[in-house]
Amino acid sequence: MKELLEKIRQEAREAIERASNIDELNAARIRFSGKKGELTAILKQMGGLSAEERPVIGQMANEVRGNIETWISEKENELKSMLSEMKLKNERIDVTLPGKAGKIGKKHPLSIVLNEIEEIFVGMGFDVVQGPEVEYDYYNFEALNIPKDHPARDTQDTFYITDNILLRTQTSSVQIRTMEHRKPPIRVISPGRVYRSDAVDATHSPLFHQIEGLVVDKGVTMAGLKGTLEVFIKALYGEDSKVRFRPHHFPFTEPSAEMDVMCFACQGKGCRLCKGEGWIELLGCGMVHPKVLKNCGIDPEIYSGFAFGLGLERVVMRRFNIDDMRLLYENNQRFLNQF
């Protein structure tokens, strides 16, 4: 019987090894260790053995069964993983084919930069406020220390609706509206559309965007103006950026300044971008004129303030290297999709 068992073990091992799929393996399982299998058949003959032989053969039969079951289970695992490998292989795809998700829309470059600027100022404790675009002469000029016959009106060719109502030429009008409605301390910026009767070309548009800033409180100084704008510019253009302030004139600030940023292209050496000056004019600013504070019912002997105004288009065009302002208002997808 020992020989028989050994033979079964041998044959089972070979049959299992030969099995190339689950069916053949199952056939081997049935043949050797099934209820009607060869091993069972042998075990049924156990009754005819002597008492000495029986435990020996029994142990051996169990051993053989154990072997067969182990081999089958090993082979089964092997076959399963082969099968799944094959299945996966058949499912191979070209991972470089284009994705299927719908296209995401793009924000307009003006909004991208404006949102960034808003975030910078909100982080510095400023609120974002709005004012009307169709505005009274009073808010756009008169209250800003630009009376009817002031020569500064000349430099801002104005679209009029009536003698008294116009399209605002500057967001500075919101300074007045803010100071009328809020008491100091005031810290606001006001972005929006402004209008001047400039014919459309690569650097002019009858409609463009400004961002006005206003701070009014006790003890606001020109040093504070410089510090605030420097922080802003470093946040917008990076820690390395350099600015300079130079005297200028606006009717509603005194002292007034223009702020230049050192040319990014030539680092101040002078190049084509900065027209050889090494600096690029970026914004106008100054200490709020005492007359303007007074016009808004704020006592200039107690409070002081500073204001600034920045043209958004200029910043956007420089940021993205856009050389023609018209592109911003043409809304061609091929343009918008680039941002």
Added chain:
Amino acid sequence: MDLSMRWLSDYVKTDVDIKEYIARMTMSGSKVEGYSTECDEIKNVVVGKIVEIEKHPDADKLLVCKVDVGSGAPIQIVTGADNVFCGAFVPVALDGAELPNGVKIKKGKLRGVESCGMLCSVGELKVTVNDFPGAIENGIFILDGEYKPGQDIREALGLNDTVVEFEITPNRPDCLSVLGLARETAATFGARFEEHIPKIKKESGNINDFLKVEVRNGKLCPRYIARMVKNVKIEPSPKWIRERLRASGVRPINNIVDVTNFVMLEYGQPMHAFDSSRVAGGKIIVRNAEKGEKITTLDGVERALTEDMLVICDSEKPSAVAGIMGGEYSGIEADSKTIIFESANFLGSSIRSTSRKLGIRNESSGCFEKGLDPENCMKAVMRACELVEELGAGEVVGGIIDVNNAPFENRKIKLDGDWTREFLGADISDEFIKNALISEGFEVSGDVITVPSWRGDVEHKADIAEEAARFYGYDKIPTSQIMGTSRGLLTQRQRFDRSIENALLGCGCSEAATYSFISPKNYDKIRLPADSEERNSIVIMNPLGEDTSIMRRNAIPSMLEVISRNSNNRNIEGRFYEIATEYEPKKSDELPNEKPTLIIGAYGGNNDYFALKGIVEAVFENVGVENWEVAANFKDPTFHPYRCADIIINGKKSGIMGEIHPEVAENYGIAQRTYCARIYVDDMFENRKVEKTYKPLPKYPATQRDIAIVCDMDLENLEMEKTITDSIGKILEKVELFDIYTGSQIPQGKKSVAYSLTLRAADRTLTDEEADKAVAKALSGLEKLGAVLR
């Protein structure tokens, strides 16, 4: 303002190079736009002296000259001009020379004779016979006077001035002059500047014996000064005047005209010189023009005057438009013998409005309209007389007619050092402030500052702070952070708008930015009826053109233009949005209502009504607008009558969406089907769900039931959904349409609609009987609409 550095150096000397000069002037507030060196294109052209002239052996019209150019033996040059002579000093372009027209001169042979350069004409050096009165146009430029052969021609002719272009801000008309900039230069560099006081050596007679001046409108003419010069000899001005004028961009004409221009540039005070024999009745009257009055100005144009314009008249008729342009015949002629200098001050705003109305803008009007200093009139007229005497151009007549309607009053401001330091945040000493002011022509005694007449812009201690700061240096003011705490926060509304945008971007819509003004023709293009209220728009009085002449009342045209442009640029499909402002007029003296409106536009590709509606749904979902529905709109003229719906938020019409009417699309040249939505953002914002609270997740399973019904083709889904909802009541969790079918087995004019109902109770598992009952309720409700189970 173009400043001749040569002229500047007559009054103030600085020892810095031009680059530093420009940088420091810019930083003290006189912004330099650029600078140029005169004739710097001319290279290697020198003075030559002709020492020998021979005829060309082979050409009748050519001459062979030997020219001493200061280096060794005379060189040989062939010329075609016949005005040369031995001993003449001429400009010689040497071998390798460059001329302003870009021509390079090379050695060569002319008809076999060697020529080592070229003798130049006036034109070849890009100067004119006005600049050099002795010279002729056609021929070699024979220099006037003695020169050293070999000297650079630019130096010899004074063509080497440097001209700096300043941007002068409107508050500083005093800097539109050589003297004003000299003062700024001195203050910037700490150099000495002394005001020149004109002196006239000899006067004879009295102007009052010949002339009377009457100013009838003292408001428009605060000052009028007249002086007289007799025995005038009209001739060219001397070189030093001509070269200063030329560098400043003014063409020299004759001594008298040149003197008025010279004084205008030097003092910033426009002057007018006229022939006294032309003043009828010996009387000058300054008055408003009369109704219907006309004048033919110097340029030969007849101009109609209006009553608000100021004119200078004699006893008969207007001879000049005050401060703007003289009348014809009023100028100086070659035979003028006695002339009158007018040095007057006119109200800036009046000059500006007159110059606009007449369409004349010139140096004079440009100066006056900035608002000049009346005190400067006297200085200028004295300087003019001084120059006339110095040039020997005439004899100054004694006496001055001075009509002064605005006697100057000194303005005084208290010097407040502490306030200035605190205001600027910079430690600038009182001493520094005083010195800066004094160098600018202010007087300071103790703590009282007296403002000079030409600084009308200085009124307040903040102005004094600016004077101190700009000479101290803005860059030296330290930087500091603003004090105090402040809370910066976007408002709910600002965050709401961003939330709208995020949803749209996720739906593949790109943001557009369009002009707020449109052409009124758009209202025809979107098929608004002629009497539509929506045509009533804010109209711009002075638009650039019709295309931008009204403020849009409806932003759909803006979107259609975007789509049109894209479609025509062969972008075959697209989705856009803009939160655009629409301008709704109120009463004429009131500001309009500026309505933020969400415009969505889509065309081509997979876009259809339902794609658009899906975008709208996504937006509402994202911003928490829940209480809304749509209702078919068959009437809006802009939209396809059967593919358009009103958007109703909380019972109020708050927008519209649909397919653009094919005629409208055609009007905009759009070939593809186009879809637009227009929704008022205010309505969305007001009806957003502000508070969000958690609802427990369901504990019991839902039961699903599908029903298919047949109904009339025109029966709307919304009505059926509402009926199902109302019929079943609380246990209906969701009703979802999943199929619409027409075709075989369905009668003509009918459709089959299938809904999936989700039923659930919060407190138990529904039984089959309960679910069946709910379906039965729904079906009986639907039956009333004529919809029957299929």
